[in-house]
Amino acid sequence: xxxxxxxxxxxxxxxxxxxxxxxxxxxxxxxxxxxxxxxxxxxxxxxxxxxxxxxxxxxxxxxxxxxxxxxxxxxxxxxxxxxxxxxxxxxxxxxxxxxxxxxxxxxxxxxxxxxxxxxxxxxxx
Numbered sequence: 001x002x003x004x005x006x007x008x009x010x011x012x013x014x015x016x017x018x019x020x021x022x023x024x025x026x027x028x029x030x031x032x033x034x035x036x037x038x039x040x041x042x043x044x045x046x047x048x049x050x051x052x053x054x055x056x057x058x059x060x061x062x063x064x065x066x067x068x069x070x071x072x073x074x075x076x077x078x079x080x081x082x083x084x085x086x087x088x089x090x091x092x093x094x095x096x097x098x099x100x101x102x103x104x105x106x107x108x109x110x111x112x113x114x115x116x117x118x119x120x121x122x123x124x125x
Contacts, residue, residue, distance in 0.1 A: 005023050038091035
């Protein structure tokens with residue numbers, strides 16, 4: 001079992017920045033994938049970014065150029081730096097964890113078995 005705790009969400013004005021954190025604990029995997037997804041009421045949960053044990057990174061086209069994902073393996077923590085935020089970025093952001101996933105599978109939420117509670121990001125206009 002793996003436990004995930006997100007932090008760093010909050011209220012920010014359009015054009016501002018936030019840095020989200022996700023700390024994993026428990027029986028973590030040597031080879032892993034960690035991803036960020038977001039969801040708003042009435043919409044499907046969508047992929048934002050992901051990183052795997054080998055350092056490969058993936059970004060959603062809508063966020064590319066505005067976000068940067070990084071990891072600290074010693075702390076079992078992944079970070080998501082978000083810049084130039086827009087009101088449409090308002091959502092609950094979820095951290096997810098899984099055993100090693102392919103480049104195709106890593107962007108699909110259905111392939112993740114562990115999820116955090118989520119952290120609210122609100123961007124005002």
